[in-house]
Amino acid sequence: MAWFKRQDKGILTKTEDKKEVPDGLWYKTPSGSIIHMRELKNNSYVCPDDDYHVRIGSKEYFEILFDNNKFTELDPDLSSGDPLKFADTKKYPDRINATQKKSGLKDAVRSATGKMNGIDLVVACMDFSFIGGSMGSVVGEKIARAIDYSLKNKIPFLMISKSGGARMMEAGFSLMQMAKTSAKLALLSEAKIPYISLLTDPTTGGVTASYAMLGDFNIAEPGALIGFAGPRVIRETIGKDLPKGFQSAEFVLEHGFLDFIVDRRQLKSRLTMLLKMLD
Template identity: 75%
Template sequence: MAWFKRESKGIITTTEEKKEAPDGIWNKCPNCKKPLHYSEQVENQYVCHYCGFHIRIGSKEYFSILFDNNQFTELFTDLTSGDPLHFTDTKKYTDRLTETKKKTGLKDAIRAGVGKMNGQDVVIACMDFNFIGGSMGSVVGEKIARSIDHSITNKIPFLMISKSGGARMMEAAFSLMQMAKTSAKLALLAQAKVPYISLLTDPTTGGVTASYAMLGDINIAEPGALIGFAGPRVIKETIKKDLPKGFQTAEFVQEHGFLDFIVDRREMKEKLASFLKMLAPVTEKEII
């Protein structure tokens, strides 16, 4: 079968002998479709250097970008979701939780940590979309509440990074209760005069948008992020009208007054550190 296989010495030609690049070394920009090498993505903070598209990332990547030298102490690592409603759809909720934990290495759709950002103490809670669509369940609400308590106790600014499809249907009312719970905790944070910055990333939707994501002292977003409550198809069918161009993008939301800033991820750390410095309380010594 020499027609289909070269036999010259030193030439590898059979499919079985070809060595493919390991998974994840190269992938494609979701926007411009150009190939991106993994090392280039990391160096450019997961922003396409061809078109500027912000690739979706999780808590691991955000922590490495924002915390100085990626040094932080993770908070409340023992929290995991229960199954109070014994929910079953195509499969049991407990089975889905087990599978998702194994697949992602996460315990739920949020991680929290405390460390320094440009030398300033900060508590960061970051959602992970890979864990059941970043859905807001009881663990998400509890971790946010405890993170806020940690900020109040230690007078440390709180940064919330939202990335979610909304409330977790498998927990029903227990999930919806987190909207009021986290909003009440943020009211206590405001009373304590501790700064709160909300960063909305792609996508931020549903009950998350309707609660803590929009309650920051400063609300900022990444370019092109999808931000909204209901999906565009549902809205279009409800109002019986075509939606405007760019509807529910960060740029559209900012234009209509719901965001303060849109910040490129590559400038995020410097901008956030600058905001925190401006929001920091002035001491008597500094006044003198």
């Protein structure tokens, strides 16, 4: 029975022959579920064990929504300047440049047009990896231009929000994007062109207070954080404990601020069905 006995109790593999497991092959959800990244991607970045929706950006949403991942990007080269030149924003251009190099993005939103199950669609999608998805002048301008494209070509518009709010380094320029995008959406409404707003995790601050909540249909992904101010600020302001699940998509839906919650794996089919009903 010698084959059941290990003859050499030392380490059998030489150090130089050992292979390291590459980083980024596995993903662990907050609940502890572990999934291979290839399986996660094939499941629209939703963990099958607990339905946790992993935060993704414009690249992944475009892959999910556009047929064969074919689309034409709108205004891809717009980049933020430093219009205020305040003393405390002197490093802002450096941060923009560093973030652009690290993320491969020009700013916190990308817009594109293509077909979704054969239906023409304009999509503007925010990227949280770019300074927390903050809304600056470039974000507002790109969304406004995407809406103009929808108006000109009479194509439905989908806004995918994922943001920490206004970009304070641009102060008033940032806050004015709330009014600017809201006015553009009013033109879209007058033209009776559908606008669908998808709120993902997290959607907060000035984004929630403007275009994210102005859709003909406001929808959200499961478990998304949706709100204006943070829970701590609200708790200190009103002096009361907040309800369980406060600011979750499910809580917001229950209180009438969302039309429905959609699993990302059914996002493309649900949007297609909705737009066909509106046609």
